[in-house]
Amino acid sequence: MPAKQRHSTIENPNRQNLTEVATYERTINASLERVWENVKDWAHLPHLHADNFSYAELDEADTWGWRIWTDKDHASHVEVCYDEENSQYVARSYQSDKQVSEIWTRVVSNASLDNNMSDISVRFLLPDIAAEKVERVGELFLNLYATLWSEDEAMMRERQAQLDSQGENSTLELNLGPKSVLVDTLPSCFRLKKGLFRLYEQSGELKVHSAICPHNLGPLTGEIAGNTATCPWHGYIFDVTTGQCVSPPEATCKLSKPPRIIYRSLADSNDDDVILSFL
Numbered sequence: 001m002p003a004k005q006r007h008s009t010i011e012n013p014n015r016q017n018l019t020e021v022a023t024y025e026r027t028i029n030a031s032l033e034r035v036w037e038n039v040k041d042w043a044h045l046p047h048l049h050a051d052n053f054s055y056a057e058l059d060e061a062d063t064w065g066w067r068i069w070t071d072k073d074h075a076s077h078v079e080v081c082y083d084e085e086n087s088q089y090v091a092r093s094y095q096s097d098k099q100v101s102e103i104w105t106r107v108v109s110n111a112s113l114d115n116n117m118s119d120i121s122v123r124f125l126l127p128d129i130a131a132e133k134v135e136r137v138g139e140l141f142l143n144l145y146a147t148l149w150s151e152d153e154a155m156m157r158e159r160q161a162q163l164d165s166q167g168e169n170s171t172l173e174l175n176l177g178p179k180s181v182l183v184d185t186l187p188s189c190f191r192l193k194k195g196l197f198r199l200y201e202q203s204g205e206l207k208v209h210s211a212i213c214p215h216n217l218g219p220l221t222g223e224i225a226g227n228t229a230t231c232p233w234h235g236y237i238f239d240v241t242t243g244q245c246v247s248p249p250e251a252t253c254k255l256s257k258p259p260r261i262i263y264r265s266l267a268d269s270n271d272d273d274v275i276l277s278f279l
Helices: 032-039 042-048 131-165 179-185
Strands: 018-028 057-062 065-069 076-083 088-095 098-109 118-127 173-178 188-192 195-202 205-210 228-230 237-239 245-247 260-265 272-277
Touching: 018 131, 032 098, 032 118, 032 131, 042 057, 042 065, 042 131, 118 131, 173 179, 173 188, 179 272, 195 272, 205 260
Parallel strands: none
Antiparallel strands: 018 118, 057 065, 065 076, 076 088, 088 098, 098 118, 173 272, 188 195, 195 205, 228 237, 237 245, 260 272
8 A cells, every 4th residue: 555645745744643752963974975875775775784684576666766665465565755955755554554753854955064975864754643652662763773873873884985986996916815814813804906895704615795785885795505696785696606696586797707716836935825817
């Protein structure tokens, strides 16, 4: 069932008996561009915020915002509407045909500190809440949003770092030193040829793959399951031996080709230097 009031950027369009239970304010170490990019990215919710969003299925999205189902039975949904002209957006949650919350977030650049920092202010409004429950419910929302924004901020900062680092490194070959020393530091990531690559050991063999998800520059630095690596931001899964994306099935992105691993014998030693090379 769709929202009672679709795509609305006015306060309380459903004329509920709303009470503001709390306001959350914070400075985010990310630019307005990254913050709005994050707001419009519904698909990260069940992955980056897996502890709080167990399910998300897109119902509709356009320039006005997006609406997702939050359960497989399509009984509950969330609709987010953008009001960029007024530097704000609103999220309304529904269970069946009942509105359960209306959350307004204002986001502006904190130019006094840095143009790459943003101030957010979040107002939580709930319908038909008893006065004696306001403080406790408000505290729950404050704790929840502190967690969500911390997770989002980490993602936005990492994405910005990857964007900033693109094109910085033109090194085509990198000597990592003796293998006997190196293996104690693995898995490790190394920058080479404008990319980031992860070297790891599997069944006594050194292997390397791109450590950047090509979908949105997320980190592929977690455990390898068989031959696959999963991006924690959107759940994209890649076969690190071929670079192919195996999930979601409609994805066409592919991992960057990794460097070769070269072993160079060391004089007067049974050890080898390990070299990553694009030459």
